Amino acid sequence: xxxxxxxxxxxxxxxxxxxxxxxxxxxxxxxxxxxxxxxxxxxxxxxxxxxxxxxxxxxxxxxxxxxxxxxxxxxxxxxxxxxxxxxxxxxxxxxxxxxxxxxxxxxxxxxxxxxxxxxxxxxxxxxxxxxxxxxxxxxxxxxxxxxxxxxxxxxxxxxxxxxxxxxxxxxxxxxxxxxxxxxxxxxxxxxxxxxxxxxxxxxxxxxxxxxxxxxxxxxxxxxxxxxxxxxxxxxxxxxxxxxxxxxxxxxxxxxxxxxxxxxxxxxxxxxxxxxxxxxxxxxxxxxxxxxxxxxxxxxxxxxxxxxxxxx
Amino acid sequence: xxxxxxxxxxxxxxxxxxxxxxxxxxxxxxxxxxxxxxxxxxxxxxxxxxxxxxxxxxxxxxxxxxxxxxxxxxxxxxxxxxxxxxxxxxxxxxxxxxxxxxxxxxxxxxxxxxxxxxxxxxxxxxxxxxxxxxxxxxxxxxxxxxxxxxxxxxxxxxxxxxxxxxxxxxxxxxxxxxxxxxxxxxxxxxxxxxxxxxxxxxxxxxxxxxxxxxxxxxxxxxxxxxxxxxxxxxxxxxxxxxxxxxxxxxxxxxxxxxxxxxxxxxxxxxxxxxxxxxxxxxxxxxxxxxxxxxxxxxxxxxxxxxxxxxxxxxxxxxxxxxxxxxxxxxxxx
Numbered sequence: 001x002x003x004x005x006x007x008x009x010x011x012x013x014x015x016x017x018x019x020x021x022x023x024x025x026x027x028x029x030x031x032x033x034x035x036x037x038x039x040x041x042x043x044x045x046x047x048x049x050x051x052x053x054x055x056x057x058x059x060x061x062x063x064x065x066x067x068x069x070x071x072x073x074x075x076x077x078x079x080x081x082x083x084x085x086x087x088x089x090x091x092x093x094x095x096x097x098x099x100x101x102x103x104x105x106x107x108x109x110x111x112x113x114x115x116x117x118x119x120x121x122x123x124x125x126x127x128x129x130x131x132x133x134x135x136x137x138x139x140x141x142x143x144x145x146x147x148x149x150x151x152x153x154x155x156x157x158x159x160x161x162x163x164x165x166x167x168x169x170x171x172x173x174x175x176x177x178x179x180x181x182x183x184x185x186x187x188x189x190x191x192x193x194x195x196x197x198x199x200x201x202x203x204x205x206x207x208x209x210x211x212x213x214x215x216x217x218x219x220x221x222x223x224x225x226x227x228x229x230x231x232x233x234x235x236x237x238x239x240x241x242x243x244x245x246x247x248x249x250x251x252x253x254x255x256x257x258x259x260x261x262x263x264x265x266x267x268x269x270x271x272x273x274x275x276x277x278x279x280x281x282x283x284x285x286x287x288x289x290x291x292x293x294x295x296x297x298x299x300x301x302x303x304x305x306x307x308x309x310x311x
Numbered sequence: 312x313x314x315x316x317x318x319x320x321x322x323x324x325x326x327x328x329x330x331x332x333x334x335x336x337x338x339x340x341x342x343x344x345x346x347x348x349x350x351x352x353x354x355x356x357x358x359x360x361x362x363x364x365x366x367x368x369x370x371x372x373x374x375x376x377x378x379x380x381x382x383x384x385x386x387x388x389x390x391x392x393x394x395x396x397x398x399x400x401x402x403x404x405x406x407x408x409x410x411x412x413x414x415x416x417x418x419x420x421x422x423x424x425x426x427x428x429x430x431x432x433x434x435x436x437x438x439x440x441x442x443x444x445x446x447x448x449x450x451x452x453x454x455x456x457x458x459x460x461x462x463x464x465x466x467x468x469x470x471x472x473x474x475x476x477x478x479x480x481x482x483x484x485x486x487x488x489x490x491x492x493x494x495x496x497x498x499x500x501x502x503x504x505x506x507x508x509x510x511x512x513x514x515x516x517x518x519x520x521x522x523x524x525x526x527x528x529x530x531x532x533x534x535x536x537x538x539x540x541x542x543x544x545x546x547x548x549x550x551x552x553x554x555x556x557x558x559x560x561x562x563x564x565x566x567x568x569x570x571x572x573x574x575x576x577x578x579x580x581x582x583x584x585x586x587x588x589x590x591x592x593x594x595x596x597x598x599x600x601x602x603x604x605x606x607x608x609x610x611x612x613x614x615x616x617x618x619x620x621x622x623x624x625x626x627x628x629x630x631x632x633x634x635x636x637x638x639x640x641x642x643x644x
Contacts, residue, residue: 034451037549041451045458048443052462052517055476058487062479075487124365127358139362146373152578152600153624156607156616157376157383177372185365211357240469242581247608258471265475266588275485282475286468293467294460 056286063087063283067272070279091280099281101253102260106239106285108171109256113178114234118227121181125188126219130196140189146182152243159247173248174256178238184230191226192219232296239289257285377624383617384408408618412606417596418619422626424508425598429576432512437569439516440523441561445553447524448531459528462521470518474585477514482589502590511582519575523568530564531557566638570631577627580604599623 061078062070064087069079091099124143128136158177162168167176196219204214220227245259252263261281268274387404412418443462447455465473480486481501492499501510534557542552580600587593595609596602599619607616 037451038453041446041449042453045443045446045452048439049458049461052465052521055473055480055517056464058480059476071484075485075490120365120368123361127361131354131358133355133358136358139366142374143369146369149373149377149624149627152580152603153380153620154373154376156603156613156620157380158372160383160613161376161379176368179368180365180372182369182373205354211353212360215357215361236467240471242469242471243604247604258469261475262471262585265478265585269588278475279479282472285472289467289469290464293464 059283062279067275087280102255102257106256110235110239113238117179117181117234118231121184122188125185126192129189129192143182143185155243155247169250174245181234195222380617380620384621408614412618418602421596421599433572436516436520439520443524444527465518466522471581473518474582504592507590507592526564526568530561534560573630574627
């Protein structure tokens with residue numbers, strides 16, 4: 001985030017109309033801000049910040065070290081001979097650029113999977129939210145049940161099913177289950193009811209527009225903010241997935257970066273050079289995500305508000 | 312970061328509708344057909360057409376596997392020969408797989424372990440998230456935006472990667488934390504039988520506290536300013552406001568966060584699985600999920616693995632439901 005606003009931002013427009021309170025007065029206790037409390041609170045926040053930052057700082061420092069230096073120098077400070085570029089070159093060139101292939105796989109699984117999952121969730125959520133039809137309650141219940149089912153409970157039997165039809169150990173075996181986002185359906189259902197104006201839908205019908213066209217042209221645009229949230233959550237969920245690829249994939253060239261790095265981590269006891277490789281790989285895989293998190297922060301907050309407040 | 316999500320779209324949507332008439336939906340065929348047969352049949356069919364793609368993948372990757380798992384959990388496979396090389400026969404086994412799963416003390420112990428883990432870790436994490444959210448939303452905090460981003464950051468790091476990261480910080484010789492503790496005379500062992508569970512708890516808390524904090528912050532922001540003003544007029548200080556106004560109003564968010572955390576705890580898998588390579592204290596049945604995984608892939612006993620998976624799913628349902636029921640009852644009395 002570029003700017004850290006010290007005060008609360010103006011009230012959201014949706015509640016703005018009925019509001020009389022000024023911006024400053026909406027912050028609890030603003031009028032009675034005491035310097036000593038401020039110092040104490042900020043000190044607590046800083047201590048907690050150190051806790052959250054230590055591992056990230058450590059990997060940043062460790063990625064500049066040789067395997068020897070990792071064990072002989074102070075872990076919280078740089079060694080005398082930093083070699084970040086050497087380490088990174090080692091990471092990307094090892095085993096014919098296997099690491100880059102893992103990264104590309106992760107981008108493929110998360111990118112393609114999340115876009116398609118969002119589209120499917122939007123259509124299903126819109127249908128459940130905007131149409132009254134028999135069976136909609138049942139479907140909603142089953143989909144909501146899907147939110148509660150542990151991923152592991154489906155991953156093992158899914159592997160058995162997929163291996164019977166020969167899909168296991170292919171890109172499809174990870175992609176297909178990634179297309180389902182029960183949370184997305186849930187959110188899109190609520191959001192379509194709030195954001196897609198029924199009168200406009202009726203007007204479009206009278207003008208002769210078909211139902212699918214109304215969805216694609218009208219509803220998708222009105223639901224855009226919710227779709228961004230679903231897209232983000234699904235991207236992270238797929239990117240973070242470990243169990244599914246672990247169960248499905250045997251060929252290391254199909255691995256996403258999470259699974260790949262754990263196989264490297266598992267080899268450090270036999271081959272110490274894997275310390276350098278794993279640490280460098282962790283750094284490379286963490287940096288883009290951290291940047292993405294910071295840049296897209298407002299979308300996260302928006303989505304969480306929808307999920308938490310309206311649910 | 313100012314525009315509110317709900318209000319952002321409602322107004323332009325109406326204006327865009329007119330323009331939309333000229334645009335073409337990706338599925339032009341469906342559009343004309345439904346018009347030809349009359350509007351009512353199109354409207355009746357539309358929700359099913361819209362839901363069909365989702366339902367297909369949902370059934371394929373949720374419903375079928377669950378039914379299959381339930382079926383497998385009642386199926387007994389008999390192997391002939393030492394490694395089953397003389398063929399296998401399978402048949403209805405009743406509750407034999409469940410009996411085997413529950414008779415093995417390791418699986419029951421693993422359930423007890425994650426329950427203990429959940430009680431401590433979820434409590435600590437939700438408490439931490441709540442305190443952080445209240446502090447960040449109090450006027451006393453400096454740079455709340457920067458701190459909020461910072462605390463949320465670990466959520467973007469995959470659980471396995473976070474575990475790899477922390478595993479380096481737990482291993483003696485490599486870990487500066489062990490060095491620092493040693494310098495002040497503390498002999499810490501993050502990976503011993505009595506400590507490794509809490510080392511895992513630390514990883515989970517580190518990864519998800521900021522996420523839960525953000526849920527609570529979002530709920531805090533939805534509290535109207537008038538309520539704060541009224542409380543202040545009545546002479547309430549910041550602590551009183553937190554206890555009597557903010558905490559009751561963020562209860563829905565706390566409930567949601569707790570239920571998701573309980574489900575997450577039962578699913579504990581990646582962290583212990585990755586830490587297995589550095590800690591001998593983590594057995595193959597350390598958590599229920601790890602036990603199910605090893606039943607399937609190390610012992611090739613899919614029936615027992617399926618029974619264990621079903622038991623985990625049932626436990627998640629029961630625990631979440633129980634928690635919601637309990638908190639609802641407290642609410643009414």
